[in-house]
Amino acid sequence: MGNVKVELPVVCTRGVIVFPNNEIIIDVGRKKSVYALEEAQEHFQSQVMLVAQRDLALEDPRMDDLYEVGTICHIQHIRHMDGYLRVKFKGLERAKISSLEFTDEMVFGSVDPILDVQTDVNEELALVRRIARQLENVEVLNQDLPKDMITKLAEGISATHLADQVAQIFPFSVESKQRILEAADVNDRLLYIIQEMENEKQINELDTLINDKVKQRLDENQREYYLREKLRAIKEELGDVADRESDTEEYRRMIAENPYPEAIKEKALEELSRYEMLPSASGESGVVKTYLDWLLNLPWWQESQDNEDLNRAQEILDEDHYGLEKIKERIMEYLAVKTMTDSLKAPIICLVGPPGVGKTSLSKSVARSLNREFVKISLGGVKDESEIRGHRRTYLGSMPGRIIQGMKKAGTVNPVFLIDEIDKMGADYKGDPSSAMLEVLDPEQNALFSDHYLEEPYDLSKVMFIATANYLDNIPHALRDRLEIIQLSSYTEVEKLEIAKRHLIPKQIKENGLKPAQFKIKDDMISYIIKYYTRESGVRQLERVIAALARKCVLAILKDKKKSITLTKKMIQSYLGKEIFDYGKKEHKDQVGTVTGLAYTSFGGDILQIEVNHFDGKGKLVVTGQLGDVMKESASIAFDYVRANADKYKIDSKMFENQDVHIHVPEGAVPKDGPSAGVTLTTALISSLSNKAVKNDVAMTGEVTLRGNVLPIGGLKEKSMAAHRSGITTIVMPKANIKDLDDIPETVKESITFIPVDHVSQVLNAALVK
Numbered sequence: 001m002g003n004v005k006v007e008l009p010v011v012c013t014r015g016v017i018v019f020p021n022n023e024i025i026i027d028v029g030r031k032k033s034v035y036a037l038e039e040a041q042e043h044f045q046s047q048v049m050l051v052a053q054r055d056l057a058l059e060d061p062r063m064d065d066l067y068e069v070g071t072i073c074h075i076q077h078i079r080h081m082d083g084y085l086r087v088k089f090k091g092l093e094r095a096k097i098s099s100l101e102f103t104d105e106m107v108f109g110s111v112d113p114i115l116d117v118q119t120d121v122n123e124e125l126a127l128v129r130r131i132a133r134q135l136e137n138v139e140v141l142n143q144d145l146p147k148d149m150i151t152k153l154a155e156g157i158s159a160t161h162l163a164d165q166v167a168q169i170f171p172f173s174v175e176s177k178q179r180i181l182e183a184a185d186v187n188d189r190l191l192y193i194i195q196e197m198e199n200e201k202q203i204n205e206l207d208t209l210i211n212d213k214v215k216q217r218l219d220e221n222q223r224e225y226y227l228r229e230k231l232r233a234i235k236e237e238l239g240d241v242a243d244r245e246s247d248t249e250e251y252r253r254m255i256a257e258n259p260y261p262e263a264i265k266e267k268a269l270e271e272l273s274r275y276e277m278l279p280s281a282s283g284e285s286g287v288v289k290t291y292l293d294w295l296l297n298l299p300w301w302q303e304s305q306d307n308e309d310l311n312r313a314q315e316i317l318d319e320d321h322y323g324l325e326k327i328k329e330r331i332m333e334y335l336a337v338k339t340m341t342d343s344l345k346a347p348i349i350c351l352v353g354p355p356g357v358g359k360t361s362l363s364k365s366v367a368r369s370l371n372r373e374f375v376k377i378s379l380g381g382v383k384d385e386s387e388i389r390g391h392r393r394t395y396l397g398s399m400p401g402r403i404i405q406g407m408k409k410a411g412t413v414n415p416v417f418l419i420d421e422i423d424k425m426g427a428d429y430k431g432d433p434s435s436a437m438l439e440v441l442d443p444e445q446n447a448l449f450s451d452h453y454l455e456e457p458y459d460l461s462k463v464m465f466i467a468t469a470n471y472l473d474n475i476p477h478a479l480r481d482r483l484e485i486i487q488l489s490s491y492t493e494v495e496k497l498e499i500a501k502r503h504l505i506p507k508q509i510k511e512n513g514l515k516p517a518q519f520k521i522k523d524d525m526i527s528y529i530i531k532y533y534t535r536e537s538g539v540r541q542l543e544r545v546i547a548a549l550a551r552k553c554v555l556a557i558l559k560d561k562k563k564s565i566t567l568t569k570k571m572i573q574s575y576l577g578k579e580i581f582d583y584g585k586k587e588h589k590d591q592v593g594t595v596t597g598l599a600y601t602s603f604g605g606d607i608l609q610i611e612v613n614h615f616d617g618k619g620k621l622v623v624t625g626q627l628g629d630v631m632k633e634s635a636s637i638a639f640d641y642v643r644a645n646a647d648k649y650k651i652d653s654k655m656f657e658n659q660d661v662h663i664h665v666p667e668g669a670v671p672k673d674g675p676s677a678g679v680t681l682t683t684a685l686i687s688s689l690s691n692k693a694v695k696n697d698v699a700m701t702g703e704v705t706l707r708g709n710v711l712p713i714g715g716l717k718e719k720s721m722a723a724h725r726s727g728i729t730t731i732v733m734p735k736a737n738i739k740d741l742d743d744i745p746e747t748v749k750e751s752i753t754f755i756p757v758d759h760v761s762q763v764l765n766a767a768l769v770k
């Protein structure tokens with residue numbers, strides 16, 4: 001290779017400088033570079049000019065963006081990778097670019113090779129030796145040298161070689177490398193390299209220094225931390241002793257000054273002396289302290305004075321709740337007896353009813369009317385006796401049970417104590433909580449209630465317990481015997497309207513800082529909300545909807561500077577969105593094979609459609625709709641009854657051989673079980689198989705036997721109220737339930753005709769379209 005100008009394809013590199021006498025692998029991706037490589041292989045004996053660009057970011061650099069000096073390289077090898085080429089270049093010669101030609105495909109360069117200039121040979125030798133020494137001490141440079149370099153060095157390589165190889169390997173900056181590349185004088189290159197190496201070495205030394213300093217600082221910090229901790233521990237120990245002294249003093253004072261029962265005083269003193277003996281750091285000491293806190297802070301003698309003014313009590317009950325006469329009456333009786341006899345050995349009241357009908361809030365009112373504290377625990381999901389009675393103290397992290405916890409919260413020995421969801425209690429291998437509840441609720445036993453944690457008996461006899469449940473049947477039998485059940489039932493729309501007017505709206509007006517004149521809603525709009533935005537037995541949803549409306553009104557008053565707001569249907573719709581429920585969800589027209597049944601669940605009453613279809617088949621019965629076992633049984637009883645009495649109902653008996661029958665109870669929130677859908681299933685089957693339509697405004701309930709007799713059912717009141725909500729006008733019901741008609745609200749009775757029956761044939765008479 002001479003010093004004549006050559007034309008070569010150019011490949012621009014980013015951050016890589018290739019020195020002669022080196023082989024290096026570079027990934028090439030840019031289109032122009034790839035093209036240049038191809039061109040080089042085809043027409044330039046695989047030679048290209050590699051030149052670094054000054055600005056790494058440029059995709060398509062121009063002449064000014066490139067260094068003037070680069071390296072003529074030979075393409076040793078190309079591997080095709082995914083989307084780029086991995087190319088091994090061998091640096092041949094330094095060269096200076098004199099001109100570049102940019103075409104669409106690639107860059108061509110006219111380049112002048114730079115010849116090495118050798119000036120002072122002695123200087124060269126000195127410089128080489130210096131570099132060699134540096135290399136021996138290479139750890140200082142923090143650099144892994146390729147083995148063959150050391151060997152080559154030992155064998156002796158030329159100064160140019162040495163300079164190029166060291167320059168290639170060492171992590172000098174691109175600028176420094178470029179400077180070394182550009183130097184024509186070999187001694188200059190060597191000198192630059194020594195400078196760079198020195199630089200590196202200094203940086204490395206600095207780095208070590210910094211490391212040491214950091215370490216030293218850390219050590220100091222650690223020492224300081226250790227001392228601080230030690231000091232804290234000592235202080236704590238001293239303080240602890242002082243704390244303990246003041247603790248014991250306080251306990252002693254409590255025991256001396258307060259009228260605890262003698263047994264409790266004794267127990268407390270005993271524990272206290274144990275506490276003083278125990279080393280403060282021991283876990284045991286904490287356990288004893290927690291126990292003492294429980295024992296001494298429970299109410300033992302604190303009692304609130306009952307309000308004995310019965311008129312005042314009645315006033316308070318009426319103030320808080322609309323209606324509920326029966327239960328209010330019962331509470332008044334209770335108070336009267338208590339005032340007369342000063343004894344509370346009456347059975348415990350249990351309020352049973354669907355959610356949101358006011359069981360909890362009524363109990364709160366009872367507390368208010370009696371002037372007693374109010375506490376509440378929920379037994380929902382409680383499966384373990386120890387939740388009621390606590391764990392023994394030997395148990396790690398043990399605590400008293402929920403009853404004692406409730407008493408501590410109450411702070412008096414005679415609170416109104418609400419036991420919520422007594423029907424949702426479970427039982428497992430750890431023991432049945434209901435036996436513990438028996439003790440709690442039995443006036444004969446609860447004066448000596450035993451809690452495992454407390455160890456001492458606790459007197460619950462002054463507590464007024466009230467239990468609540470959604471579903472009577474789920475209360476354990478033994479418990480049910482001790483309770484005086486008071487049923488609360490769903491509210492009618494008229495009652496809901498009154499509750500909203502008298503209680504819910506005034507409450508929300510107050511809670512949202514409004515004045516009564518600012519928030520107005522007429523009766524027909526309240527009814528509209530009840531019908532189209534709620535579907536419930538109680539009034540909880542209604543309360544939420546009214547609260548939402550009140551908030552919107554507050555916003556409108558503040559934002560739009562309105563004086564007052566009278567809610568219209570349009571406003572309600574814009575505030576609450578579209579109507580959520582369609583009122584009167586009964587079938588729109590008389591249909592064959594579709595019958596409305598009535599269900600009674602813990603959420604109150606509801607209506608439920610039963611559909612029957614039949615089609616060519618082999619006489620199979622298919623039942624779908626996720627029914628419970630009892631309801632499935634009713635379905636097959638109904639089917640057998642219909643089959644046995646096909647003639648009577650003018651059904652072709654061949655249908656039971658060449659047709660399959662499908663009973664479906666469509667999805668819905670209603671849990672589908674129980675025998676009371678018997679009449680509905682039978683009617684739907686007969687309607688479908690005899691092709692006679694069923695009246696859409698008739699609903700029915702009743703169990704059916706194989707002989708077609710109709711047996712009584714539960715929840716007629718709730719069921720009829722649900723039917724009323726849905727626009728049903730006739731209810732077919734078992735004759736044996738006639739006595740329950742007394743409980744049904746007048747408004748319901750006014751718009752619904754009840755047809756008592758004792759046989760399926762009467763049901764069909766009433767339900768099928770003639």
Ligand SMILES: Nc1ncnc2c1ncn2[C@@H]1O[C@H](COP(=O)(O)OP(=O)(O)OP(=O)(O)O)[C@@H](O)[C@H]1O
Pocket residue numbers: 320321322323324353354355356357358359360361362470499503504538539540543
């Ligand atoms: N007759 C009523 N008069 C006034 N407000 C009522 C009446 N019935 C219910 N409410 C109100 O309805 C809301 C819900 O009542 P509450 O929480 O007592 O229901 P609940 O029967 O205890 O329900 P759950 O069984 O779900 O615990 C309360 O804000 C309560 O004040």
